[in-house]
Amino acid sequence: MRLRFTKMHGLGNDFVVIDATRETVDLTPERVRVIADRHFGVGCDQLLVVEQPTQPDVDFRYRIFNADGGEVEQCGNGARCFVRFVHEKALTDKDEIRVETRSGLIAPRLRPDGLVTVDMGVPRLQPAQIPFVSDSDAVVQPLDVAGETVAITAVSMGNPHAVQVVADVEMAPVQAQGALIEKHARFPARVNAGFMQVVDEGHVRLRVFERGAGETLACGTGACAAVVAGILRGLLVSPVRVETRGGELEIAWSGPETPVLMTGPAVTVFEGEMELA
Numbered sequence: 001m002r003l004r005f006t007k008m009h010g011l012g013n014d015f016v017v018i019d020a021t022r023e024t025v026d027l028t029p030e031r032v033r034v035i036a037d038r039h040f041g042v043g044c045d046q047l048l049v050v051e052q053p054t055q056p057d058v059d060f061r062y063r064i065f066n067a068d069g070g071e072v073e074q075c076g077n078g079a080r081c082f083v084r085f086v087h088e089k090a091l092t093d094k095d096e097i098r099v100e101t102r103s104g105l106i107a108p109r110l111r112p113d114g115l116v117t118v119d120m121g122v123p124r125l126q127p128a129q130i131p132f133v134s135d136s137d138a139v140v141q142p143l144d145v146a147g148e149t150v151a152i153t154a155v156s157m158g159n160p161h162a163v164q165v166v167a168d169v170e171m172a173p174v175q176a177q178g179a180l181i182e183k184h185a186r187f188p189a190r191v192n193a194g195f196m197q198v199v200d201e202g203h204v205r206l207r208v209f210e211r212g213a214g215e216t217l218a219c220g221t222g223a224c225a226a227v228v229a230g231i232l233r234g235l236l237v238s239p240v241r242v243e244t245r246g247g248e249l250e251i252a253w254s255g256p257e258t259p260v261l262m263t264g265p266a267v268t269v270f271e272g273e274m275e276l277a
């Protein structure tokens with residue numbers, strides 16, 4: 001199978017994007033892993049597939065696969081790249097697009113300055129919605145990680161996040177602890193592990209160990225979840241500038257039962273073709 005793709009990134013969180021609106025693309029977890037492999041394939045953190053919608057009044061369906069081959073519910077940086085992709089491929093001329101994802105509808109908007117704002121939906125905070133095994137719905141909950149108690153806030157942006165506050169994000173045990181939190185038994189669907197340093201009430205530094213991809217240069221849903229956690233903990237006031245290793249996002253949230261708005265860039269790097277067995 002010959003696969004045409006576009007390589008894109010949002011703040012260095014990189015994607016292979018496939019247009020499946022006109023032809024069916026037969027993706028297996030093994031094929032996704034090969035495409036995402038940085039030595040034997042194209043290389044990416046996530047693979048994004050753009051399809052025709054399955055629901056009325058929706059423009060597209062957008063599917064997301066982690067580098068480990070697993071299909072997931074949501075991807076914030078991917079949502080911004082998705083909008084740029086459908087414009088560059090002339091699949092639509094709408095600036096405001098309604099998109100079906102595994103976890104519901106999102107509404108990205110391409111702005112005149114080239115940045116993309118995405119309505120990422122209302123964050124889910126009840127343990128069962130995340131899913132997180134807990135008898136309590138307290139904002140801050142203890143999590144035992146290899147004998148150490150870590151204070152986390154569990155948030156779903158469609159996909160699950162465990163956010164902790166750290167003194168210095170550059171010194172945080174992102175690799176070692178992130179890998180343990182990702183597969184923690186209290187997160188039955190696994191989880192993205194966020195490490196957030198609060199600089200002031202409108203500015204944080206963030207690193208995320210992503211489920212199915214390891215640490216990435218930025219995580220859009222991770223940024224949304226971190227700001228939600230920070231506001232719920234009384235540490236932040238919307239809007240918040242989120243500094244990642246790959247660049248900055250602005251995240252706005254007016255509080256429970258309101259959607260999170262994420263604004264940031266999306267970049268096309270190159271187009272290519274790959275032979276898939």
Ligand SMILES: N[C@@H](CCC[C@H](N)C(=O)O)C(=O)O
Nearest residue numbers: 075076077159211219220221
């Ligand atoms: N990089 C993404 C999130 C991709 C999915 C995530 N690894 C998961 O498994 O939930 C983003 O920008 O949000």
